[in-house]
Amino acid sequence: MAEFAMGTTPGARRPWAALLLVAVLTVLAVSEARRPISASTKCGTARVAISVSPLLRSKEMRVLELSWSYDRALPGDRVALYDYDPVARRQWGDSRRRNEPVPDQDAGAVPASPHYTEFDYNARPGAGPQGLPQGGWNAGAAPGSLPGSLSGPGTSLFPAGYPRDAFSGRARRAADGVLEDRVEDGPPLAVVSTDGMPSGWRATNVQERHTPSSQLGYTSRCLSYWAAYERPLAGPSDNRSDVLAVTCLRTRPTWMADFRAELGRLRLVDLFIPGTHDSASVQEDGRQNIIDRYTVTQDESILGQLIYGVRYIDLRVGFYSSKDKQWWANHGVVRMQPLQGVLSDIKAFVGNTDEIVILDVQNFPAGFGKDNKVHLKLVHLLETELGEMMAYRDHGQGWGSRLEDIWSSGRRLIVAYDKEDVLPASRKLWPAVRQFWGDAQTAEQLTRYASTIMSQQYIRGFAWALMAELTPNARLIASNPTGSLRRLAHQINRNVTSWAEGPWGELINTLAVDFVRSTGVVEAAIWHNLRRSGVDICDAYRLLDSV
DSSP states (O other), X not given: OOEEXXXXXXXXXXXXXXXXHHHHHHHHHHHHTTOSSOOOGGGTOOEEEEEEOSSOSBTTBOEEEEEEEOTTOOTTOEEEEESSOTTTTSOOSSSOOTTOOOOOSSTTSOOOOOOOOOEETTOOTTTOSTTOOTTOTTTTSOTTBOOHHHHOTTOBSSOTTOOBOTTTSSBOOGGGTOOXXXXXXXOOSEEEEOTTOSEEEEEEEEEOOXXXXXXXXXXOOEEEEEEEEEEEOSSSOTTEXXXXXXXXXXXXXXXXXXXXXXXXXXXXXXXXXXXXXXXTOBOOSOOOOHHHHXXXXXXXXXXXXXXXXXXXXXXXXXXXXXXXXXXEEEETTEEEEEHHHHHHHHHHHHHHSXXXXXXXXXXXXXXXXXXXXXXXXXXXXHHHHXXXXXXXXXXXXXXXXBHHHHHHHTXXXXXXXSOGGGGGGOTTEEEOOEEEEOOXXXXXXXXXXHHHXXXXXXXXXXXXXXXXXXXXXXXXXXXXXXXOHHHHHHHHHHHHHHHHHSGGGGTOSEEEEXXXXXXXXXXXXXXXXXXXXXXXXXXXXXXXXXX
């Protein structure tokens, strides 16, 4: 397996300048770990995010987490979680788009906060939000209408069936999962105080209503939860607030195709590819016996991971000749699920989107023997199931191919195989992605290792992955019998999110994580890819919010 442990990277005779660079990168990473979302300082905007905790409070119970970043944070600011879109239901405060800063009022003054909307938590159904007519701001108007104060009574700026998403700068589609503006408003599900801190990450007590992957669909949509960064208004009511930023818990099944115009000229080795580690080690039913606790690495099926934006699948295969089902996806020697289901998920996703996906077959822990006979059987199975989608490694420049070249070929599934002497058996097998492993048990150890990798110039120019998860050893398991990979992910994933959103995000090729929805890796990857394509910092944020 193409795994590079801490001791295998060049370093025994590293120059002092390189050692200093490693130290600086480590300090930067530790400081960034305190900033869960990269503050868009240059753009002067607030950012909020929703994630799903990897921890299980009880069987099948995973709670939602809120994080924020705003360099102009003030005491009293808060982040609120809703089960409806709070902006689409509120009055337009002005014509600016969501997350767009307000110019400073005068030199030397404290910058004015964006004044998007006023909202009263006490507004009840039928009364309408503060300052709105009975029935809400679209009362009496045709679907798709804007408030009369902006567009005139009953005037529609969009075709029928395309309600305007206030402040998003585009027509809201049915795929967004929000099809109409309901007039009833209610209190948030949860509110966390920012305590005036410019960034933070807090767990709520709100359990996610999980959507099975079979129901997620292949178009981007919001999934029943929204978060808003709010600033209370000075006035007689403590319940009214301005909304400075809003986001939703969303899917990202088409992000590559959505930004094809921007990303098409990038090479595969130029991309930031969001990935998962041991991608097929999935558990959706919440079991927690000792084996499950140390083998399960993901809460979503392969299909679900891809729909949420993952584009790198790390697969380990076992062969069991005496079993009715001979091919399995493994975690080490533990069988996790039949391989056929994994291949079917990949086939379904690639067949229903225009996305480019990397399937990296990285390990063969059971049944392969010392020769290549079983490997050739596996290659035959892969070609039988996925052959029409598999890209040829000699089309274009291999890992140096541009995305546009891959799209033009009509074959968007890259199957990499970690056994070099098997590659000649098929033109559709690519060399394996080089995986870098820290074999770390603590966040500090993994941060030091990651800083070492980030300082290495020799890794530029080929496909590589930083495996950003903590690895339990026998001592750790013995000393912590109630521990789990979930707990380890909870320890490291906020740090990994900060790495992805910070300066390291400019260098990463592939970042593979456990329990991907407890990170912000997908959103960070999309933003950095837009930046790598030449998009301005602030425009990259606007594009990210627009799709």
